[in-house]
Amino acid sequence: MWDWNFTISILPEILSALKITVLATVTSFFFALILGLILTMLSRVRIKSIAMITRKFIDFVRNTPLLVQLYFIFYVFPQYGVALEPFTAGVIGLGMHYSTYLSEVYRGGIEAIPEGQWEAAKALNFDRANTWTKIILPQAIPPIIPVLGNYLIVMFKETPLLSAITLVEILQTAKTIGANSFRYLEAFTIVGVLFLLLSYPSSRLIRSLELRLNKNR
Template sequence: MNLWDWNYTFEVFPVIFRAMWTTLTATITAFALAMVLGLILAVLRRVSYKPITWLVIAISEFIRATPPLVQLFFVFYVLPFYGVSLTPFVAGTLALGVHYSTYCAEIYRSGIDSVPRGQWEAATSLNFSSTQKWMKIILPQAIPPIIPMLGNYLISMFKDTPLLSAITVVEMLQAAKIAGSASFRYLEPFTIVGLLFLLLSYPSALLIKKLEVKMNRRNLGKKEKRSIEKGVAV
């Protein structure tokens, strides 16, 4: 028996390649949820009513302290006992999205905290509503610098999608398991899965690294410009 069978490799590759689109769809859907929910959590932590702040902190810490696999099992297997039945794909993307939203919230919070206090005071002096203040003043300044950090979590989430195979979502790893169990050959399908993850995640990581360098240079340029303007004003 040959260690590597090219005929079998070409036979199983299309099956895993089709499952790759499920992986990508799950990643994009879960990350979109994480970004929206993370922003909501970050904003809620700044409300003046302290019980809401404490509740948000407690929920976030609990979610970050428990494994995402346990959360997947809870959403898919436990919630049906309370009348909430979800398909494997919806349950998986929901669990991953909620889990990563707590990390995205911290990224958003760092971006929001970096907005100079003068900008907050300016929005208040212009008599902006809370919505106008956030949409026109705070978020446009807070979000661009944190885009590279959010991108890092996107790649991490992509590499965590094999967890969805535990609740029968047929993504790349599950497709490889099914193919391997049918032929009793696991080397080729698992190697293909590993290579596809590498080919998709490594270039994305390089792109995010490049974007991070570009954003740092832009922020440095803005700081130097402010320093020059202050010097001229003095």
Template sequence: MDWDWNFVREIMPTLIQGVKITILATVLGSILAAIVGLAIALARRSPHRLVSRSVGWFAEFIRGTPLLVQLYFIFYVLPDIGILLPPLVAGVIGLGLHYGTYTAEVYRAGIDNVPRGQWEAAKACNLGGRHTWTHIILPQAIPPMIPALANYFIAMFKETPLLSAITVLELMNQAKIVANNSYRYMEPMTLVGAFFLIISLCSVVLLRWLEHRYGRIER
């Protein structure tokens, strides 16, 4: 089958719409993963053993099960107990929870890397727990984490085709619909690969800049 540029021009608006949904899901999922990861990391440091262990078991369970299974559970099983979510919302929640358990380990490593003297200085200055975290620990812990966090967010972007399994009209699903309707697979699937490659290369450039900017913090 020959390459048809007229067909490419015809399907490009549909694929562009899919790219927008893919990027939106990645951005929202990344924000959720960053928040969930920080919450898990802090909860696992709780002095209350029940809290820390329960959160730890939850994180291990999420990391130990495939993202696709989690997406199916959120979108197809939760409605059985009355929780009905739109496809994009379910996809964002699935991505955010799944990658949040991985970013939690990045936060944990960053927090553990803060010198012990900083904790002692905060205590000596009679700072409360909230002020110690917000003004002393996290401002020092987070910058070195940024390259590692960005790596996970790039990986999340590459996982977005799984959202087609729960009917999210992201790039891969749009391409599949176009291909199934036209019986032409060469152009839409090639364009999907091209879009992912271009965005991934741009993300790698950004990641290199982040590594140069934040990867090495002198204390």
């Protein structure tokens, strides 16, 4: 059944693929952080059509599968002469998908700011850019940091999907090992355990951060 010698022999290969997984997670997360904020801003602009289109876009991306979006990006772009590396396509797909979730998080943070803060900014004659960067965002961001952290973990756990567009991350590595040796059990179990080992403590950490944050308020 379970073969420890085999387990130990394949461990280094899977662990080295973890680098790609982590790199893809972090890059997509930063992309999502920025795109998410842009989407939030765009969905609040005064030009109604832009706000509407942004909200439709968010709704559409959220309600369709990430896997299909990845295929779309990976297979469609080359048709128009833009060949994307699996890593790039993956980061764009994963980042874009979760930017729509993050934009909701930002929105929640912004809406939690009392009306008086906007009025005070207006009374002090702040322009729009200054109101956002000096008054609103510095107050809106800190309370949502734990939620953003949770999405980092969620995105980490979604990276195996990038194997479907041929990115060789840990799941793909495990699958190749399995296919070559006809032993899937050890390889896939290692991958599962790795995810658990990395994500469970992180979510505990975020949970305690959240509790501390709530206590201080």
